[in-house]
Amino acid sequence: MRKALILSIVVAFALSGCVQKEILDDVNLESGSAYDYVNGKLRGTALVPIYLPDKAVENKTYSANSSLSRDFLSDVQRQSQDPIVTGSLKIVLFGEQLARKKGILDLIDSFQRDPSVGAGIFLAETQGEARKIIESNYGKRGTAIYISNLISHNMKTKDLPKTNLQRFLSDFNQRGKTPYLPQLRLIQKNQIEISGVSFFRYGHVVTTIPAEKMFFFKLLVDQYSQGSLKLKVGKELAAVESIRSKYKMKLVSRNTPAINVHIKVNAILNEYSGIKVTPKELKMIEKKLNKKIEFECEKLTKQFQEKNIDPVGFGHFIKSRTRKFNFKQWETDYQNLKVHVTADVTITESGVIE
Amino acid sequence: MGWFTKKHEQLDEKKSLEEYLQRSHDFKQVSYINQHTNKKFSFSFITTLIDESILQENALPFLLEKSFETIEDIKKIIPIADLQISSDPSEMEQKLFNGYVLLTLETDQKNFAFIAAQKEVVRSITQPEVEFSVIGPKEAFIESLEQNLNLIRKRLPVKELIIEEYTVGTLSKTKVAILHMEGITDPVNVQNVTDRIKNVKFDAITDSSYIVQLISDNKNSPFPQLLDTERPDRVTAILAEGKIAIFVDGSPQALITPTTLVEFFSSFEDYFLNWILSSFFRLIRLFAVAFSILITPIYVATLSYHYELIPKDLMNTLVTSRREIPLPPILEALFLELTIELLREAGARLPTKVGQTIGIVGGIVIGTASVEAGLTSNVLLIIVALAALASFTTPVYKMGNAIRLLRFPFLFFAELWGLLGIVFCFCLLMTHLLRLTSLNRPFLEPIYPPRLTDMKDSLIRLPFRKQTMRPQTLRTLQPLRFTLTKKKKRGDIDE
Structure with missing residues (x-):
């Protein structure tokens, strides 16, 4: 008993050296990083927030060039007072040149291998250089938190479909599905916006849809909670809000592949420029909405087929319903896929005063 | 010759005892002469232990004025209930020190009488201070065993309540009473307690805490394995459940055995409240204990090893508060x-009035000053203060002390291995708790071994109507508390 006790104490002390200590205030917490492809070299920028005594955050960035992806961190270490650690990474931005020319697969792979990087971090592509976006200051809480919150609230309540490292990797590894990431853009000094969604094939951006089309893309791949949409009904303008949607895919034919997508939408009419909203007008708005959704969604899928990408995952969907599915065959078949979108919009509320 | 030597020895014994006692200042021997028969008689007593007014009013007048011949006659003339006649001198010492007055006749040295004249210096019954409750009975035990037993007897006026008494302590001769309900309590348990009490080897037992430490199953555990209480209502309730209560003369704390860990987190006030409320409070208390043990170790572990776990919104607060701190x-x-x-120790040792000053010194001066001086971060100050506050919620003081101690090994392991260390330490703690028994009954019951019926009064408390069974772990002779008779359906008023 006593021997065991002494032994365990000795072991405890001996093993305590095995765990690496990273005391919170003695490390530099990398909260965001940006990668660019400049002059044939990869340039990494690490964003480290410096917390000032008055609780404001100063954004400090370190940049280094390297040929290997994550290698840049070890170069950056030489510039920083405390060791830079990756555990609190929130966002990773990829510059336009990098995403379109070199590809981001190597970089994604290194994030996947780092155990201290969470699967929930946000990835995004940028218009122009990523470094410019990460070096700007937005708000008091630091750039990383700002961008991270920007993306997360747009995913939760607005038109951006859900993406993060985990989803990106799962889409990437899923045959018959194309991963996508949001695209950010600097609109003026210290102000950014989400400018669209980019689609990747083997780590390269194939195409980008603008922000206006994101709504219809989200209808196809995600569930809505609080999106909103404006449309023209005759001469009047209407805005619908709080849209909840569900999509349901149905395989119609296997030999000449055809899929029916049924999108069910519940919405609230919250603005209408006309004088009165009567049930007749509601019907009209619903009809218009149906038409618009069907048209836009089908247009999107056509566009995807042209670019030979499949972000909705039609391939994956058919595979899951087909025995001995042949992906080789599918690559040619995909061009012939017929997607028919039907929408069913219900306006559940149109205001209290009638 | 045999009888003669025996008599001689006895007389010698009496003589030598008297000589011995003479050396004490408070031993008195007074002789009187009866007015009718001129018989000489004498009182021997210890003045500090007896109430002399009893002698003066109820014994002396009759002995002086009424005639008597033998020692037997005294019983007829003295109006005192507890009057014993004996011829065994070995009893003398014990009786004298129990507050009896020894009466001897000059003519008959062999026989003597003991007159009860104990001086009762008892403080009055006060409100419970350690286990205070806002509602419910306001009586607490006091130091007198008789008075304490009186409080219990009044609450359980049945013949099944058995009170056995033993004397322990070679010097203190402390009276220890073991209470149980005949026909309910498991006789094995009673026998076990009795054996342990009888085997207590110590010179002076001055409080029930001594007994706790002497008869516990595991004497090296920081956890108390006997529940101590100052509330008569609690003792009554556990007796009815089939547990055993131990009273020690001179101690205002009764002991309850066998007990379980969860019982230490139940305040008796829980039974006075509605079951929903009391369940809620019990869960709060449980949470408070877990919080108080774990929060500082978790702070240390996260800040030293797992900064990844800190939410992004908290990061700023933590880093800014830690910025100027030179200490890890x-x-x-x-x-x-x-x-x-x-602070706690100083507050507990000092008189109340000085204690308040300590509170101010501790709270304001040390707290704010150490933050301003940059020795501690204010986040940790809040955490530690909350943990201390949470640890005060344990209704049983002794368990609170054990919990005070527990967080230090946790801190140690948190520093060594971070969260893994905390888990490791928790495993050690669980191993210890699982091995612990109270009177050979599992201490962690009903969590382990899991007993569903006992869950009804553990972490939560179900309504009384659902509490039909006595705790299974006690193996009571009468597992049903009461028989549920179906209520007569009330007929319609017209029928």
């Missing part, structure tokens, strides 16, 4: 924890 988190935490322990 473990030293910072130890510094504050020790400060709190010091």
